[in-house]
Amino acid sequence: MDKRDPFRHNVLTSGHRACSGCGEAMAARMVCDLIGPDAIYINATGCLQVFTTHNQQSAWQAPWIHSVFANAAAVASGVEAALRVRGKDTPVVVQAGDGGTFDIGLQCLSGMIERGHDVLFVCYDNEAYMNTGVQRSSSTPHAVHTTTSPPGRLSQGKHHLKKDVISIVAAHYMPYAATATIAYFPDLKAKVEKAMGIKGPRFLQVLSPCPLGWAHDSALTVTVSRLAVETGLFPLIELEHGELTGVMRLAEQKPVEEYLRPQGRFRHLFGNGEGAAELRHLQALADARICRYGLLDAATEWDTQSAMQSMRHGRGGYVPVLQEEMEK
Amino acid sequence: MRKLLEGSQAVAEAVRLCRPQVVAAYPITPQTHIIERLAQHVADGELEAEFINAESEFGAASIVQGAVAAGVRAFTATASQGLLLMTEVLHNIAGMRLPVVMVCANRAVSAPINIFNDHQDSMALRDSGWIQLYAESNQEAADSVIQAYRIAEACELPVMVCMDGFYLTHSFEPVELPTQGAVDEFLPPFHFARTLNPATPMTLGGGSEPDNYQEYRVLQHEAMENSRAVIEAFDADFGTQFGRSWGGLLDGYRLEGAQTVVLGTGSLMGAVRDVVDRLCDQGRAVGALRLRCLRPFPARELVGRLGSAQRIIVLEKALSVGAGGIIAAELRAALQQAGITTPVESVIGGLGGRDLTPDVIEAVVRNAGPDEAGVSCRFAPQVAVHHEAHEEHEE
Ligand SMILES: Cc1ncc(C[n+]2csc(CCOP(=O)(O)OP(=O)(O)O)c2C)c(N)n1
Numbered sequence A: 001m002d003k004r005d006p007f008r009h010n011v012l013t014s015g016h017r018a019c020s021g022c023g024e025a026m027a028a029r030m031v032c033d034l035i036g037p038d039a040i041y042i043n044a045t046g047c048l049q050v051f052t053t054h055n056q057q058s059a060w061q062a063p064w065i066h067s068v069f070a071n072a073a074a075v076a077s078g079v080e081a082a083l084r085v086r087g088k089d090t091p092v093v094v095q096a097g098d099g100g101t102f103d104i105g106l107q108c109l110s111g112m113i114e115r116g117h118d119v120l121f122v123c124y125d126n127e128a129y130m131n132t133g134v135q136r137s138s139s140t141p142h143a144v145h146t147t148t149s150p151p152g153r154l155s156q157g158k159h160h161l162k163k164d165v166i167s168i169v170a171a172h173y174m175p176y177a178a179t180a181t182i183a184y185f186p187d188l189k190a191k192v193e194k195a196m197g198i199k200g201p202r203f204l205q206v207l208s209p210c211p212l213g214w215a216h217d218s219a220l221t222v223t224v225s226r227l228a229v230e231t232g233l234f235p236l237i238e239l240e241h242g243e244l245t246g247v248m249r250l251a252e253q254k255p256v257e258e259y260l261r262p263q264g265r266f267r268h269l270f271g272n273g274e275g276a277a278e279l280r281h282l283q284a285l286a287d288a289r290i291c292r293y294g295l296l297d298a299a300t301e302w303d304t305q306s307a308m309q310s311m312r313h314g315r316g317g318y319v320p321v322l323q324e325e326m327e328k
Numbered sequence B: 001m002r003k004l005l006e007g008s009q010a011v012a013e014a015v016r017l018c019r020p021q022v023v024a025a026y027p028i029t030p031q032t033h034i035i036e037r038l039a040q041h042v043a044d045g046e047l048e049a050e051f052i053n054a055e056s057e058f059g060a061a062s063i064v065q066g067a068v069a070a071g072v073r074a075f076t077a078t079a080s081q082g083l084l085l086m087t088e089v090l091h092n093i094a095g096m097r098l099p100v101v102m103v104c105a106n107r108a109v110s111a112p113i114n115i116f117n118d119h120q121d122s123m124a125l126r127d128s129g130w131i132q133l134y135a136e137s138n139q140e141a142a143d144s145v146i147q148a149y150r151i152a153e154a155c156e157l158p159v160m161v162c163m164d165g166f167y168l169t170h171s172f173e174p175v176e177l178p179t180q181g182a183v184d185e186f187l188p189p190f191h192f193a194r195t196l197n198p199a200t201p202m203t204l205g206g207g208s209e210p211d212n213y214q215e216y217r218v219l220q221h222e223a224m225e226n227s228r229a230v231i232e233a234f235d236a237d238f239g240t241q242f243g244r245s246w247g248g249l250l251d252g253y254r255l256e257g258a259q260t261v262v263l264g265t266g267s268l269m270g271a272v273r274d275v276v277d278r279l280c281d282q283g284r285a286v287g288a289l290r291l292r293c294l295r296p297f298p299a300r301e302l303v304g305r306l307g308s309a310q311r312i313i314v315l316e317k318a319l320s321v322g323a324g325g326i327i328a329a330e331l332r333a334a335l336q337q338a339g340i341t342t343p344v345e346s347v348i349g350g351l352g353g354r355d356l357t358p359d360v361i362e363a364v365v366r367n368a369g370p371d372e373a374g375v376s377c378r379f380a381p382q383v384a385v386h387h388e389a390h391e392e393h394e395e
């Protein structure tokens, strides 16, 4: 690991075309500058690829390859195999969005982990397909407004829960999997450094707010990132060989509304009865995560049991627990 | 009702009027506006359908395959990389003779990645067993979707309606939307005999051996050959009911007495028509022929329309790398089989969204000479090269 000033490398240099306040650009800058230019970067299709390599220009000052949307982890497997054959220990790093990780890229990712490739896979999770103009992915949280999960007469936004990808990945008994977000740079730095010190497949899920898709003020990217953690909606955790080995505990829990209010993607939930039910559900989800990972000393309103039972999938109505709660 | 609509919206409205009950969606530019509009219709209760956000195009194609096999009308749309990712399933759908309808918003393929229009994506699927209709305008794209369901269900063949990305999907034009009643009259309720049904259990997608596999393809090929008449008949029917039709398989323009004919497909033909007018005004005998249907390939019909031309230029937005123009090669074969020796000039242009402007097209027509032996195609210039003859005229 290079011990020099982490921002000296400029692996991802300026002049790229991200939107102002792009959380993904910040996250990638942090991660890549910590890793440095002596690595091979594999990028899935997505905003990061598009805004850094527009029309024969490149913002990358390290070897970088983009093949297609679904296969970054498999391309990385091939790169790693070639380096092994050539007797090199150059680090191999995948960068992908949530679509390229949770959805279309999951099969290749699972294969890469199962085969034990020495690759760090970094997912910049902005909770939707942003590059194509904000469509829902399986990372999009429940009730969010995207163009393919629009609120309407019969709908309050996305009908399905955010996929718990970190648990899926960790279930491969992989050496290291962790979540991070841009508001907590020292935590992110520690996790990147730890990951780079471990052999085998490693996974980082970096929550990266997107002012365009989340419809928040582009000056609030870091604030929103912090609130995701402080409300319990996005726990910062580490898993080693499938076991939970680290959590960032919370001094106090902020109500989810503080996180949801500044974001236009939740706007439709405010000021109507059905939306209120969704807001309760989102609070239950936050409580469930706090209970599950032991983030608080104090009790939450919902315990894991009742919160989990409130979880709704698909087109189904409220499960009894939440319905009773609502009737109270 | 006449409405100013984006091409994607027009197509989405046409899809809604066909009452699909399962819609599978995955975002990819320039197709996404189609499924976004359908998503909103479902959220608002204006379309009673299961709207399924797939995890990839591989999933989306498979979802519509399952839905149609289970007895309902279904829809999906994609482009470029998404179409290529669907490839395995699209061949399978066709081999199973399932009446699936999809829209391809034509876009270049990677690498290098490029979101703009050409025909490399759907052309790569030309041998998959799907009927392929290419639209010139938004109105035609919308109408073709309605026709496509009827063709697919009558022939038990899947139909891909191809519309040019951006040129059509993102441009606004007045479009005549038929009423629900009129569409219901044109398009009978979904019927497919070989559905998955416990009352009449059926095995779909079982194995075959060398002694019978080929017969599947023979039957598929025959169905494709026979679909020519169906495509023409339904387009004519559509014309009777709605007052518009699109030429069936081929759409000719000022062909009578034309010595030079430009053959092409898709939205580019609008510009070609302009060039034809220009050149005819200058006293040249030029005409245009639009290939509306690439599969089944209307070989006989092409020969019929081009037989008396003295010069044929095929202008296409796709390239069989290492071979040349795809439509040109197929046309050469058709003419040769008919004993016609007119040379076919193969010109490739418009790749990755480069505009084939009327000036460029005119330059192609003016500058072309017969192909040198061994040269399969040439490439359209990026900008029009003005020649003396042209300049004289300008004066
Ligand atoms: C096979 C395929 N399907 C769809 C696309 C279109 N596409 C390009 S980027 C993208 C969204 C990327 O979303 P995500 O992975 O979450 O990254 P983000 O842009 O949000 O950072 C999509 C759908 C594609 N390039 N290839």
Ligand code: SF4
Residues within 6 Å of the ligand: A017, A018, A019, A020, A021, A022, A023, A024, A025, A047, A051, A126, A130, A131, A209, A210, A211, A212, A213
């Ligand atoms: S759309 Fe979102 S993720 Fe993409 S560049 Fe803009 S802010 Fe960043």
Ligand SMILES: [Mg+2]
Residues within 6 Å of the ligand: A097, A098, A099, A124, A125, A126, A127, A128, A129, A130
């Ligand atoms: Mg994303």
